[in-house]
Amino acid sequence: MRTRKTKQILALGLGIMVGVAVGSVPVGTPLIPMVYAEELPPGNTAPIPTVYTETVDGIEWTYTVYSGVEESEYVYPTNKDTLPDEVVIPDTLGGYPVVRIGANAFSNSKVKSITLPETAVCIEERAFADCEELTTLNLPKEKPLSIVYKEGFKNCKALTDVNVRNTKDSAFEGCTNLKSVTIPVSSFNKAAAIGDGAFKGCVSLEEINLPEEIKEFSIGISGFEGCTSLKKMNCYNSNVMLYKNAMLGCSSLEEFVATGDMNCNSYAFKDCSALKEMIISGNAKFRTGVFDGCINLQKVTFK
Numbered sequence: 001m002r003t004r005k006t007k008q009i010l011a012l013g014l015g016i017m018v019g020v021a022v023g024s025v026p027v028g029t030p031l032i033p034m035v036y037a038e039e040l041p042p043g044n045t046a047p048i049p050t051v052y053t054e055t056v057d058g059i060e061w062t063y064t065v066y067s068g069v070e071e072s073e074y075v076y077p078t079n080k081d082t083l084p085d086e087v088v089i090p091d092t093l094g095g096y097p098v099v100r101i102g103a104n105a106f107s108n109s110k111v112k113s114i115t116l117p118e119t120a121v122c123i124e125e126r127a128f129a130d131c132e133e134l135t136t137l138n139l140p141k142e143k144p145l146s147i148v149y150k151e152g153f154k155n156c157k158a159l160t161d162v163n164v165r166n167t168k169d170s171a172f173e174g175c176t177n178l179k180s181v182t183i184p185v186s187s188f189n190k191a192a193a194i195g196d197g198a199f200k201g202c203v204s205l206e207e208i209n210l211p212e213e214i215k216e217f218s219i220g221i222s223g224f225e226g227c228t229s230l231k232k233m234n235c236y237n238s239n240v241m242l243y244k245n246a247m248l249g250c251s252s253l254e255e256f257v258a259t260g261d262m263n264c265n266s267y268a269f270k271d272c273s274a275l276k277e278m279i280i281s282g283n284a285k286f287r288t289g290v291f292d293g294c295i296n297l298q299k300v301t302f303k
Contacts, residue, residue, distance in 0.1 A: 053078060056090045062102075063093045072096040074124070076105035083111050086136075091117035101127045103149075118142050123152040125168075130155045139163050144184040148172075150195075165189075167198040169220070178202045179229075182209040183217075191216035194223040196243070201226045212236045215260075219246040228252055231274075235259065239282070242268040258282070264290045272297075279303065 047066040054061055060078040065071070072093040077083055083106075091098055097119040106114070107129045113136035114128070120140055128134060129151045135158040139145055145164045148171040153159065155173070161180040162172065172178060181199065183192045192214050199205060205227045210217065218241040224230065225248040232255040233247075239260040246268045247253060253272045261282035269275060271293035278300045291297055 052094050054090075054093050056093070057088070059083065059087065061090065061093055063096075063098070065094060065096055070096055071099045073100040074102035075100065076102040076127075080106055080109045080111075083109055085111065086113040086115075087111050088115040089117055089120070091119050100124060103127060104129070106131055112136065114138065116140055116145075121146045123148045125150045126152065126154065128153045128156060132157050134158055135160075137162065144186075146186070166193045166195075168195040170197045170200065171195060172202060173197050173200045175199075175202050177204050179204050180207045180209070181205065183211070183214065185211045185213040190214060191218075193217075194219045196220035197222045197225065199224050199227060203228050205230050208233055210235055210238065214238050217241070219243060221245055222248060225249055232256070244268065245270065247272055255279075266290065267292060269294055277301065 047068055049064045049066050051062065051064050054063070061075055062078045063072040063075045066073065075089065075093065075098050089098060089101070098117050099119055100122045101116070101120060101124060103124040103126060105124070105127045107126045109131055110133050111131060112133050114134060115138040118140045121143070123145065132155065134156045137159055139162070147166040148164050148168065150168045151170045151173070153172050153175060154170050155175070157174065157176050159175050159178050161182070162178065163182045163184060165184055165186060178199070190213060198220065200222050203226065206229050208230070215238060217235055217238040221243045222245045223243070225245055228249065228251050230250050231252050233253070234257045236257070236259050238258065240258045240262045242264045244265045244267055246265070248267060249271045251271065251273050254274050254276050256275065257279045259281040262280050262284045264286050266287045267289045269291050270289060273293060273295050275294045275297050277298060280300065281303045284302065
């Protein structure tokens with residue numbers, strides 16, 4: 001069952017704070033963003049955000065619709081403290097597809113199961129951070145998530161597997177039960193990026209599934225630092241960029257295969273004490289201390 005109503009709240013726009021005080025404007029009223037004319041290209045005007053609420057199956061959702069954009073953005077439950085254990089996020093609100101889950105939407109809530117709609121493409125900062133009881137995360141299958149922003153799922157200690165192409169800083173940091181990460185390929189973008197500290201401290205992570213269709217793959221600073229259960233990583237057909245400390249302390253990592261070009265910044269594999277062999281098919285650049293502490297590394301093979 002769906003009902004739509006007016007409610008007074010503070011609205012935030014995409015990268016723009018809307019100059020409205022809490023409780024001063026009803027939902028459903030267009031909110032004028034504070035944008036100066038000189039910030040816009042000639043002939044363009046800023047999209048105007050309008051904030052609504054809609055109740056679906058007993059949960060009230062707040063969402064933003066921008067003028068000229070047929071999407072529901074910055075979606076969040078109006079009261080996350082009263083959520084049931086299992087939450088299914090609607091695929092439409094107000095007749096618009098739900099594409100973006102808002103910042104802090106579910107953070108620190110007690111929810112145990114989340115189902116995202118197939119329309120969702122983006123998780124904003126800390127949207128699910130510190131949801132320590134979240135055990136089931138049903139992500140879009142037909143069109144996988146494009147990006148999880150900073151700390152999107154940080155410290156979700158019960159999560160076991162995820163499917164996402166790009167992650168920003170600390171997106172899954174501290175997810176200590178996470179065992180498998182799948183990085184899907186996009187039909188229009190053959191690149192994937194792991195942000196700084198994105199999987200740092202995921203001590204149960206054993207498997208990273210990187211499809212051969214990915215042509216450019218980067219791991220940010222400390223991207224997989226401290227993933228002590230990870231045993232191998234195969235980057236087939238990818239050009240790989242590893243930033244500082246990318247794999248630091250992955251003490252179970254035995255094999256790393258890169259069949260494209262490889263660029264490793266300082267200490268990228270530091271203290272990977274189980275690493276025995278590295279196979280590289282393309283060109284390679286290694287910076288200072290890349291293999292410091294790799295006490296069992298026997299050979300690096302260039303094919």
